[in-house]
Amino acid sequence: MNESSLLTSLAGVRLHIFHPDSQSMRAFCASLTQLGCHAQHSWPPVADLPADRQLLLVAIENHHEAVLTRLFSALQHHHTPTIALANCHDARLFPLLLKLKPTAIAERELNPFALIVQMIGTWQSAQQQVQLRHELQARQQRTARNERLAQAKGVLMQNFGLDEAGAYRLMRTEAMNTRSSLEFTAERMINQLEKL
Numbered sequence: 210m211n212e213s214s215l216l217t218s219l220a221g222v223r224l225h226i227f228h229p230d231s232q233s234m235r236a237f238c239a240s241l242t243q244l245g246c247h248a249q250h251s252w253p254p255v256a257d258l259p260a261d262r263q264l265l266l267v268a269i270e271n272h273h274e275a276v277l278t279r280l281f282s283a284l285q286h287h288h289t290p291t292i293a294l295a296n297c298h299d300a301r302l303f304p305l306l307l308k309l310k311p312t313a314i315a316e317r318e319l320n321p322f323a324l325i326v327q328m329i330g331t332w333q334s335a336q337q338q339v340q341l342r343h344e345l346q347a348r349q350q351r352t353a354r355n356e357r358l359a360q361a362k363g364v365l366m367q368n369f370g371l372d373e374a375g376a377y378r379l380m381r382t383e384a385m386n387t388r389s390s391l392e393f394t395a396e397r398m399i400n401q402l403e404k405l
Contacts, residue, residue, distance in 0.1 A: 258284060294316070
């Protein structure tokens, strides 16, 4: 990927930044807007997940631990990628960072270039995880469907003395006659034969 395509990967991303207000933070938000991000900024952090945000940057401070714990728990539940902005020289933050389990950690002192690179990597990784979750769900549904069809064929073979091809033909014929899916027909046949 070239530099421009990497930068365009952030276009349209709805981003929220919990960070103390400063001139450098306002300039960073303006830069993100120029890249096409829909950036919002606020401080202090709140426990509620910001509405329809796709990526969060959160400044980490020990005295906000209770709020941050609730926020990060909600973020993990919704699979929202989060970059923790922490003073990496403050060892007291490490236990809190381990507890919060952010997607990524970056230095709290703003380095716009490094932070944008971190955002791109975190965002692309999160998108790949979403795709993998969808693929896994589809695979699990196919497996469950195939298991149900195999179960229906087994029941038909046992009850009617059919071979596997004959059981499949019977289900397919029944599905065509009732104008229903093969999966629905298999489910219906299993239920009917189990009642006998």
